[in-house]
Amino acid sequence: MRVHAAGTILNMKPTGGIHRAASLAVTIGVFLIGGCIDSGIYDTEEGGSLVGKLTPRETWKVTGNINEPDKAIDGNLATAAVNVEGVNPAWLTVDLGKQCLFNLAVIDHGRNQYGFARRIAVYTSDDGKEFTHRHTVSGKRRVTAILLPHFVLARYVRFQVVSPGDKPWSIAELFFQ
Numbered sequence: 001m002r003v004h005a006a007g008t009i010l011n012m013k014p015t016g017g018i019h020r021a022a023s024l025a026v027t028i029g030v031f032l033i034g035g036c037i038d039s040g041i042y043d044t045e046e047g048g049s050l051v052g053k054l055t056p057r058e059t060w061k062v063t064g065n066i067n068e069p070d071k072a073i074d075g076n077l078a079t080a081a082v083n084v085e086g087v088n089p090a091w092l093t094v095d096l097g098k099q100c101l102f103n104l105a106v107i108d109h110g111r112n113q114y115g116f117a118r119r120i121a122v123y124t125s126d127d128g129k130e131f132t133h134r135h136t137v138s139g140k141r142r143v144t145a146i147l148l149p150h151f152v153l154a155r156y157v158r159f160q161v162v163s164p165g166d167k168p169w170s171i172a173e174l175f176f177q
């Protein structure tokens with residue numbers, strides 16, 4: 001029994017070490033690539049947002065077929081990019097300025113709390129031309145948080161309405177982590 005117990009311990013030690021090393025490597029990788037910039041997640045200067053930052057919002061660019069797409073990234077929750085009636089499918093693409101690793105995208109609908117799409121799809125791209133579908137989820141009142149099934153390394157993120165909601169799609173601000 002003693003030998004067996006000792007063997008178990010000996011077997012466990014290297015495994016644990018490998019796991020710790022792998023975990024450390026992932027942590028370092030996420031820190032170096034994923035953050036793009038090092039920032040506190042609970043940053044009161046960002047209006048108390050619970051979501052971290054990838055690249056400075058001021059460096060982002062946005063395009064889309066909805067009204068005033070710039071309002072989706074102006075750092076002001078009181079302003080919003082709003083879908084024009086009859087535009088279908090509505091979409092919005094954010095250029096983060098450089099490739100970042102992330103697995104969470106958040107659409108804050110701001111004052112138009114019912115301005116969520118019934119179904120919303122997320123695509124990503126490295127060059128802004130070829131996009132890959134990453135996930136489709138149901139929109140939510142007030143805030144639609146989209147947790148991607150896998151981490152994605154990408155520079156461009158496109159949100160596209162699959163099924164419109166009762167109110168015009170409204171994006172007060174976008175967040176990524």
Ligand SMILES: [Ca+2]
Nearest residue numbers: 071076079172
């Ligand atoms: Ca805004």
